[in-house]
Amino acid sequence: MTVPAIDMNGVWFSYDRTPILEDVTLTLKQGDFLGIIGPNGGGKTTLLKLLLGVLKPDRGTIKILGEAPHDANHRVGYVPQNTDLNITFPISVMEVALMGRLSRSRIGRRYSRKDRSKVEEALKKAGIWEHRHIPIGRLSGGQRQRVFIARALATDPEILFLDEPTASVDPEFEIDLFDFLRELNKQVTIVTITHDVGVISRNVKSVACVNKSLIYHEEGQITAEMIDMAYQCPVDLIAHGIPHRVLPTHTEK
Amino acid sequence: MWEALQFDFMRNALLAGVLVSISCGIIGSLVVVNRIVFISGGIAHAAFGGIGLAFFLGFSPSLGASLFAVGVAIIMGAVSFKSKHRADTIIGVLWAIGMALGIILIDLTPGYHVDLMSYLFGSILTVPGSDIWIIIILNMVILLTVIIFYKEFIAMSYDEEFAFIVGIPVKPLYFILLGMTALAVVMTIQVVGLILVIALLTIPPYIAEKYTRSLGGMMVLASILGIFFTLGGLWLSYSYDLTSGATIILVAGVGFFIFQAIGLLKGRGGITR
Numbered sequence: 001m002t003v004p005a006i007d008m009n010g011v012w013f014s015y016d017r018t019p020i021l022e023d024v025t026l027t028l029k030q031g032d033f034l035g036i037i038g039p040n041g042g043g044k045t046t047l048l049k050l051l052l053g054v055l056k057p058d059r060g061t062i063k064i065l066g067e068a069p070h071d072a073n074h075r076v077g078y079v080p081q082n083t084d085l086n087i088t089f090p091i092s093v094m095e096v097a098l099m100g101r102l103s104r105s106r107i108g109r110r111y112s113r114k115d116r117s118k119v120e121e122a123l124k125k126a127g128i129w130e131h132r133h134i135p136i137g138r139l140s141g142g143q144r145q146r147v148f149i150a151r152a153l154a155t156d157p158e159i160l161f162l163d164e165p166t167a168s169v170d171p172e173f174e175i176d177l178f179d180f181l182r183e184l185n186k187q188v189t190i191v192t193i194t195h196d197v198g199v200i201s202r203n204v205k206s207v208a209c210v211n212k213s214l215i216y217h218e219e220g221q222i223t224a225e226m227i228d229m230a231y232q233c234p235v236d237l238i239a240h241g242i243p244h245r246v247l248p249t250h251t252e253k
Numbered sequence: 254m255w256e257a258l259q260f261d262f263m264r265n266a267l268l269a270g271v272l273v274s275i276s277c278g279i280i281g282s283l284v285v286v287n288r289i290v291f292i293s294g295g296i297a298h299a300a301f302g303g304i305g306l307a308f309f310l311g312f313s314p315s316l317g318a319s320l321f322a323v324g325v326a327i328i329m330g331a332v333s334f335k336s337k338h339r340a341d342t343i344i345g346v347l348w349a350i351g352m353a354l355g356i357i358l359i360d361l362t363p364g365y366h367v368d369l370m371s372y373l374f375g376s377i378l379t380v381p382g383s384d385i386w387i388i389i390i391l392n393m394v395i396l397l398t399v400i401i402f403y404k405e406f407i408a409m410s411y412d413e414e415f416a417f418i419v420g421i422p423v424k425p426l427y428f429i430l431l432g433m434t435a436l437a438v439v440m441t442i443q444v445v446g447l448i449l450v451i452a453l454l455t456i457p458p459y460i461a462e463k464y465t466r467s468l469g470g471m472m473v474l475a476s477i478l479g480i481f482f483t484l485g486g487l488w489l490s491y492s493y494d495l496t497s498g499a500t501i502i503l504v505a506g507v508g509f510f511i512f513q514a515i516g517l518l519k520g521r522g523g524i525t526r
């Protein structure tokens with residue numbers, strides 16, 4: 001039996017005494033494709049940051065691939081939610097994407113040829129290769145999001161975390177991206193936050209809903225309970241027009 | 254101007270001006286993109302406490318300033334990590350206390366008349382040859398450190414969180430940056446004085462940022478601009494017998510407004526950017 005990709009046990013977290021996450025327990029096996037939904041401020045990004053070791057839990061334990069979160073740093077990739085930090089920073093698309101190739105063991109060395117070809121591949125996949133010399137601040141929001149996706153892909157991760165990766169990209173790229181992620185999922189465990197229930201039903205293998213506490217559904221169903229917890233409105237309002245997306249059985253595979 | 258070059262003090266001044274401009278261009282770029290301008294101002298002023306202490310105890314003011322600057326930089330760095338939201342207040346407090354301490358210690362130093370003005374506004378024309386060597390060594394240290402950790406510095410400055418996630422030790426790197434900032438500040442105090450340090454540290458990088466596409470390019474252009482400002486100011490101050498530090502900064506200030514105007518005319522965005 002392989003170690004789980006994610007193993008969270010009774011995790012609590014608060015920002016200056018405001019509880020954000022309460023008693024979160026989650027085990028995700030390697031090779032899974034987890035979609036995380038939940039309302040704004042529900043704690044989805046916080047959860048991801050705990051898994052990445054950026055934040056430390058108040059209570060409970062977290063293991064990523066059997067290691068303490070931050071020790072697994074070379075094995076994870078990350079697409080942040082906020083991609084418009086430091087817009088005026090003098091840095092090209094290429095240089096941002098190259099950051100995906102940084103690692104503790106290679107501090108103080110130049111980027112290698114292999115690093116550059118990995119990044120080229122990732123930028124091409126994200127459809128942003130022809131803009132590689134452009135300063136990052138001159139791109140549109142969606143283009144920038146593609147660069148951040150490329151940067152995460154360039155890390156060659158075993159687990160890929162994406163925080164609303166398609167929030168500002170066009171529908172065409174969204175479909176391309178998820179097609180690609182499904183393909184990538186054959187080797188890589190994927191965890192993505194999204195507000196798009198459609199994305200969930202079409203692509204993921206399992207679903208979690210986060211609103212202070214976490215409900216996990218291994219079969220990728222969005223249950224009435226989740227919708228209730230996440231959006232505090234009747235299920236059919238969310239499901240309206242997309243009834244097939246709240247199917248009791250999962251269509252993937 | 255040219256006949257002035259036969260004087261040792263003038264050659265030293267030119268050399269010091271060029272060297273300090275280079276470290277200001279490199280460190281200033283990092284200071285600007287990491288938004289630690291206020292910390293560097295705090296370091297510069299608090300360093301005066303070290304100068305006062307050095308006079309009081311009778312050792313080299315440069316050494317006193319360096320020790321104090323590095324110490325204060327470490328404290329400020331720790332504070333800005335611990336209490337992010339009140340860091341600016343605490344930096345402001347240290348800034349003021351350091352200055353006050355320096356002045357009181359000089360008051361208490363018996364029978365010693367210290368030329369306060371030379372520390373407040375610099376004394377590039379009196380940089381001794383021995384200090385030039387120290388400045389050369391510090392420059393080398395800064396240059397090498399930035400070259401070795403160049404890609405890590407970029408990552409930390411652009412996206413600290415991501416840098417941390419991929420395993421870059423951002424905290425030590427941040428303290429290294431603060432330490433280098435302290436050293437650059439102490440060097441710059443000699444040239445333009447502690448009140449004007451911030452200007453030489455920020456004006457050239459600020460201009461350079463708009464005309465470059467990489468942090469390295471920004472550092473190089475900022476260094477070149479700094480050299481022009483420093484040497485131009487030095488020449489004006491020599492020709493018209495003006496306070497050198499203030500003249501250098503005014504030249505930089507004029508440069509700042511000229512580039513702002515060019516930026517506005519070209520529609521690249523001015524102050525509002």
Ligand SMILES: Nc1ncnc2c1ncn2[C@@H]1O[C@H](COP(=O)(O)OP(=O)(O)OP(=O)(O)O)[C@@H](O)[C@H]1O
Nearest residue numbers: 015016020038039040041042043044045046047081
């Ligand atoms: N740095 C911070 N300091 C204090 N509180 C924070 C901080 N970051 C987030 N919070 C709080 O934590 C809660 C959860 O935030 P989080 O970013 O995890 O939500 P989210 O589920 O990702 O929301 P969204 O869908 O808007 O991205 C919010 O109520 C927010 O106010």
Ligand SMILES: [Mg+2]
Nearest residue numbers: 044045046081
């Ligand atoms: Mg979020």
